[in-house]
Amino acid sequence: MINRQETGAKSCAGCGAKLQTASADMPGYIPEAALDKEPPVCQRCFRIKNYNDAASVAVDNDEFLRLLGSIAGTNSLVVHIVDLFDFEGSLISGLQRFVGNNPVLLVVNKIDLLPKGINPNRLLNWAQKQTKAEGLKVVDIVLCSAKRNIGFERVIESIGRHRGDRDVYVVGATNVGKSTLINRLIRDYSDLERELTVSRYPGTTLDAVHIPLDDGKEIIDTPGIVYRHRMTELVPRSVLGALLPDKPIKQLVYQLNAGQTLFFGALARFDFVEGDRQSFSIYASNALQVHRTKLERADELFANHKGELLAPPSKEELEEMPAWTRHRLNIRRGTDTDIFVSGLGWIHVNGAAGALVDIHAPKGVRVLTRDALI
Incomplete structure (x- = not known):
C-alpha cells in the first residue's frame, strides 16, 4: 500500500491536503485506484462535490497558525476575507502579529445576505470603525459577494493596486467564502484549470493551496482558522x-x-x-x-x-x-x-x-x- 509519504508532492486539487491512501479518516485520503486521475481529488472533496457530504477529519489548529505565521517572512499582499453576517466571529484576532509588515486588504464578503436597500457607504464606514476597534491596520476595505458576483471587480482592482510584485496570501476563518472568491480569481486571471472545493462545511480547505498566476507569482489559499466561538463550529x-x-x-x-x-x-x-x-x-x-x-x-x-x-x-x-x-x-x-x-x-x-x-x-x-x- 502507498503510504502518505510515498505519494510524493501530490496534493488534492480541491482542498490542498497531501494525498495519502493509508487512512480514510485523515486529511487527503484517496483510493489507490484514483491516484493517477487528473486533477487528483481526495475522497472528501469528491463526496462534497458530488454528494454534498463531508467526512470529519482531524486537522491540527496549531498547524493553521504555523502556516499563518510563516507569512511574516514573505513579501506579500495579505487578503483577509471576513463574513459580514458573522463579522466579529470571522475576523482573525491578532492578524497583525502573524503577517508582519505585509499590507492587509480586508474583503468583506456576503453582503448579498443583508436586506436590500442598505446604504453601502454606511456598511463601509461601519466596517472601518469595527476593524479599527480590533486593532487591525488595512490598506483598503472592499465589500463584495463572491457567490453573487457583486463588487468582485472592486476586489480585483484593489488587489492589483496594492499587490505590486508580490504573491497574494488569502486568509480567513472557516466558511467565509475564501474558496469561492479564489475560484473567481483562477477563472479570470490564471491558465490553471482547477477549482477549489467549495461547500458550506467548516474547514473545507485543509492545507495551503498554491495557484500560479500568469505573471509568475502565486495566490496562496491558506486553511481556514477554526474558531470555536462561532456557533457554526459547534452544531452538527x-x-x-x-x-x-x-x-x-x-x-x-x-x-x-x-x-x-x-x-x-x-x-x-x-x-x-x-x-x-x-x-x-x-x-x-x-x-x-x-x-x-x-x-x-x-x-x-x-x-x-x-x-x-x-x-x-x-x-x-x-x-x-x-x-x-x-x-x-x-x-x-x-x-x-x-x-x-x-x-x-x-x-x-x-x-x-x-x-x-x-x-x-x-x-x-x-x-x-x-x-x-x-
Missing part, C-alpha cells in the same frame, strides 16, 4: 442548512414587553428581562424558526419541547452540543445597539429606552454588543 452538520443563510435575510420585528422570551429553535434564547415595551429586530437565517413565549414559561417550554417544537437541533443532536451559558447585557438608554451572537446573527435593539436582556447560548459561543450595523 445537519443543522448548518438552517443556520447559514443562503439568500437575503428577512428582518423579523417583535414588539415585546418585559418578561417575554424568544427562542431561536433550540440553538439560543433571548430574554427581555427589564425595560419599557419596545421593538427588537432579528437578523438571522430565514430557515431558523423563532418562537415567542413568556419568560416565566421559558424553562418549562425548553425542557418539554427542545428538539421538537423548538428545533433545530434534534434532541439527540443537542446532547452533542455544549450546555447553554447565560449572558446578561445592559443596553444603555439612547444607544443604537446590536446584540451579536457569533454564527447565529444579531438582534437590533430599536428602542431608545434601554433594556436589560439575557442571552442563552452554547458555552463558548461569542456574545457581545456592538454599534448597530443596520
Whole structure:
C-alpha cells in the first residue's frame, strides 16, 4: 500500500491536503485506484462535490497558525476575507502579529445576505470603525459577494493596486467564502484549470493551496482558522442548512414587553428581562424558526419541547452540543445597539429606552454588543 509519504508532492486539487491512501479518516485520503486521475481529488472533496457530504477529519489548529505565521517572512499582499453576517466571529484576532509588515486588504464578503436597500457607504464606514476597534491596520476595505458576483471587480482592482510584485496570501476563518472568491480569481486571471472545493462545511480547505498566476507569482489559499466561538463550529452538520443563510435575510420585528422570551429553535434564547415595551429586530437565517413565549414559561417550554417544537437541533443532536451559558447585557438608554451572537446573527435593539436582556447560548459561543450595523 502507498503510504502518505510515498505519494510524493501530490496534493488534492480541491482542498490542498497531501494525498495519502493509508487512512480514510485523515486529511487527503484517496483510493489507490484514483491516484493517477487528473486533477487528483481526495475522497472528501469528491463526496462534497458530488454528494454534498463531508467526512470529519482531524486537522491540527496549531498547524493553521504555523502556516499563518510563516507569512511574516514573505513579501506579500495579505487578503483577509471576513463574513459580514458573522463579522466579529470571522475576523482573525491578532492578524497583525502573524503577517508582519505585509499590507492587509480586508474583503468583506456576503453582503448579498443583508436586506436590500442598505446604504453601502454606511456598511463601509461601519466596517472601518469595527476593524479599527480590533486593532487591525488595512490598506483598503472592499465589500463584495463572491457567490453573487457583486463588487468582485472592486476586489480585483484593489488587489492589483496594492499587490505590486508580490504573491497574494488569502486568509480567513472557516466558511467565509475564501474558496469561492479564489475560484473567481483562477477563472479570470490564471491558465490553471482547477477549482477549489467549495461547500458550506467548516474547514473545507485543509492545507495551503498554491495557484500560479500568469505573471509568475502565486495566490496562496491558506486553511481556514477554526474558531470555536462561532456557533457554526459547534452544531452538527445537519443543522448548518438552517443556520447559514443562503439568500437575503428577512428582518423579523417583535414588539415585546418585559418578561417575554424568544427562542431561536433550540440553538439560543433571548430574554427581555427589564425595560419599557419596545421593538427588537432579528437578523438571522430565514430557515431558523423563532418562537415567542413568556419568560416565566421559558424553562418549562425548553425542557418539554427542545428538539421538537423548538428545533433545530434534534434532541439527540443537542446532547452533542455544549450546555447553554447565560449572558446578561445592559443596553444603555439612547444607544443604537446590536446584540451579536457569533454564527447565529444579531438582534437590533430599536428602542431608545434601554433594556436589560439575557442571552442563552452554547458555552463558548461569542456574545457581545456592538454599534448597530443596520
